[in-house]
Amino acid sequence: MGRITPTFxxxxxxxxxxxxxxxxxxxxDKQKVAAFNIFVSKTWDYDNAAMANSEVPSTLDIMNLTAExxxxxxxxxxxxxxxxxxxxxxxx
Numbered sequence: 001m002g003r004i005t006p007t008f009x010x011x012x013x014x015x016x017x018x019x020x021x022x023x024x025x026x027x028x029d030k031q032k033v034a035a036f037n038i039f040v041s042k043t044w045d046y047d048n049a050a051m052a053n054s055e056v057p058s059t060l061d062i063m064n065l066t067a068e069x070x071x072x073x074x075x076x077x078x079x080x081x082x083x084x085x086x087x088x089x090x091x092x
Contacts, residue, residue, distance in 0.1 A: 011059045012044070012051070012063075015063075039063075043067060046070075047069075047070075050066065051063070
């Protein structure tokens with residue numbers, strides 16, 4: 001008999017279930033709970049194909065990598081907007 005390897009999706013939701021049961025209830029700040037939920041939904045909704053096809057060894061590593069990429073993209077966008085505002089301010 002061959003070994004059945006769970007799919008990425010199965011592993012991902014298994015980790016989410018464990019985090020929802022053993023991590024989230026112990027967050028004291030409701031904003032952090034909301035941030036966790038947003039993090040999970042954005043990561044899965046937007047980048048599940050990239051996560052599933054990556055060769056990062058653990059689902060949690062993949063989530064962290066994906067979040068880091070998302071954070072970096074937001075930082076870059078905000079940095080460009082700030083530069084635009086600075087140049088507009090300096091013209092006046």
